[in-house]
Amino acid sequence: MTSVSNGGDPRHRRRLETRIKDDLRRVHAQLGLLNRQVGARLRIKDADLECLDLIAAHGPIAPKELAGRAGIHPATLTGILDRLETAGWIVRERAADDRRSVAVRTRPERLAEIYGQFAGMNDAMDELCAEYSPAELELLAGFLERVGRAGQMATAALAR
Structure with a gap:
């Protein structure tokens, strides 16, 4: 893709790109606030909720x-997993073929509590998505996927 498609004004394009970046920062901040509210209601720390979400998405x-995946030191993660296990959110299981190997998984019966806290946001997103055509949703989904990959690459570069 060129910096100016279809002969458009380069200044207008830069303003749009800046607006997108600014809006992504605002979305990030707002979702952080939402997560803190959910965590407070469930008595789960921010980092614990983030790890719980990662376990639900990638577990066991x-x-x-x-x-x-969480960018957390293993010793710090041990404390997070201890808290989540004590509170009944996760289970640590030993692998049958290697007793030294441990896998962490969520307790599905507890996840409904979290999903219930996000119901308002999920309903709002359903309403918002209903305003877009399937082609527009494909474009947005692709864009967000690429934003996620760009974030992963930037994170990896900083970690080096």
Whole structure:
């Protein structure tokens, strides 16, 4: 893609790109506030809720892989997993073929509590998405996927 498609005004394009970046920062901040509210209602710390979300998305998962995905030191992760296990959100299981290997998984019966807290946001997103055509949703989904990959690459570069 060129910086100016279809002969458009380059200044207008830069303003739009800046607006997108600014809006993504605002969305990030707002979702952080939402997560803190949910965490407070469920008595789960921010980092714990983030790890719980990663476990739900990628579990069962080895603690080492979870630490990498969360960008958390393994010793810090141990404390998070201890709190989540004590509160009944997760289970640590030993692998049948390697007793030294541990996998972490969520307790599905508890996840409904979290989903209930996000119901208002999910309903709002359903209403918002209903305003877009399937083609527009494909474009938005692709854009957000690429934003996520760009974030992963930027994070990896900073971690080096």
